[in-house]
Amino acid sequence: MNVMRHDLYFWQVVHHLVVEEGYRVLDMEQSEVWLESDALKDRTVIRIKRIDVDWGNQLRADFEQVRKKMLWLKRQLGVRRLRGEAIYVTMYPPVDDWSSFEAEEKLDRNGNVTLRPTLIVAEESERKATIAAVNERLSIHLPHVALLDEDGYQMEQMARYLRQQIRHTANATQQKERRLFQYGKPYATYGLLVVIAFMYVLLEMNGGSTDMPTLIEFGAKYNPAIADGEWWRLLSSMFLHIGILHFMMNSLALFYLGGTVERIYGTSRFFIIYFIAGLTGSIASFALNAHVSAGASGAIFGCFGALLYFGTVHKKLFFRTMGSSVLLILVFNLAFGFIIPMIDNGAHIGGLIGGFLASAVVHLPNHRPRLRQLGFLLLTV
Incomplete structure (x- = not known):
């Protein structure tokens, strides 16, 4: 030769x-x-x-x-x-x-x-x-x-x-x-950021975002009121934040995590994932935390759940691209939530689970529907 x-x-x-x-x-x-x-x-x-x-x-x-x-x-x-x-x-x-x-x-x-x-x-x-x-x-x-x-x-x-x-x-x-990673555009993410910023300014103009009576008046998660039938607080609390640091941290997390999830899943699927995660996070907070609380953290952790579900479908690609970083940030945030008493980790874990389940229900774009989606829908409900 x-x-x-x-x-x-x-x-x-x-x-x-x-x-x-x-x-x-x-x-x-x-x-x-x-x-x-x-x-x-x-x-x-x-x-x-x-x-x-x-x-x-x-x-x-x-x-x-x-x-x-x-x-x-x-x-x-x-x-x-x-x-x-x-x-x-x-x-x-x-x-x-x-x-x-x-x-x-x-x-x-x-x-x-x-x-x-x-x-x-x-x-x-x-x-x-x-x-x-x-x-x-x-x-x-x-x-x-x-x-x-x-x-x-x-x-x-x-x-x-x-x-x-x-x-x-x-x-x-x-x-x-x-x-x-480029199926959709993050239009809904930008819209949510605008609404969250608007509500933060509104709180500041009407008593302050750290004032408990103001937060309760504008729809924060307040267990006695929810027990009396004001269930809408489970959703309205997602758009309120307590203080400038809370607002800035969650806005930044939503910009990056929400934008990534919306690009992968598309706008309609992202909406479903975001609101189901926010709802399950609020329900978990209602069950496990008696304090007044607010924030998009549950829905944001639902974005983590959506990325984890993506990792179960495309395991090799997930770890080759963002998997290690996602897991590291997730573990760090959950651990931080257990260390700091004022952090509502119940909402975080509830949102994480809700986001994963919702992602399994809507599944990824351009993937054939599967019977297990029905099972995940029943489990989510």
Whole structure:
């Protein structure tokens, strides 16, 4: 196998992994491609590189860079376990001893990140044995040999065509994922922010947003009044805030979280999620907290619930994008609510649950309706 045919083989392997095996392109350069598979139990990343080496230390130096990126990818992907394959498509093995370089290596203390180097060389029998081992390890079917035995120009044209196909497939996958986050525009979020700001100014002009009688008069959650039949307070309290800090924090959270949820679910679904979450948060507050309370916190935590539901439908994409940050912020806010007595954590938890259930009822746009939506509707009611 000459050098040009080995170059073509490199792109045939990458093309097979992306187009036939469904691997996702993480990064792609002229002679190096990073791929990821969501199909296996343990998340698998393959870094495949076309390189010709003379000495083992050249491989070891390159492998050190792969080690660092694997550990970085584990943090970025938010996974517990990550298996890596560093595949080198090279004409010949190093002339010096490199046998110690062939074993799988644990990159962290618990062995949750592993990396195995593999050399695919030009010599036919050794190449076939290596490919067979890789196929068995990863449950794939890599091609054994370049499919063309033509002149150099035709091989170069075929390699260029394969690169274009790989980029086209990668771009199509990225566009499909991007559309999941760009279904709607955050018009309702902006409208809610305007209403909340208007009500805050109205409170300040009529006694102050920290004055309890004023809050009760304008519709805060006040248990005796609700028990007497003023159930509308469960909804009106969502638009009132106690003090400038409470107003600013919730407005900022609604701007980011509400905007994200509305872009994913669309305006009509977002309205349903927001108000069901706000209602369940107020009901939980009524049941668990006897104090006068107000705020959009329950509905905002419902936005967390909506993002968590998105994560159950698109688990890999969720953790690859925002999952770790969402979970970290959520846990921090819930813990903070348990530490600070004045925070109505009942409303937060009620809103979180309500938002998750409501999201399961309306489901995501452009997804086929499922029977379980009816079950979640009954559970929500």
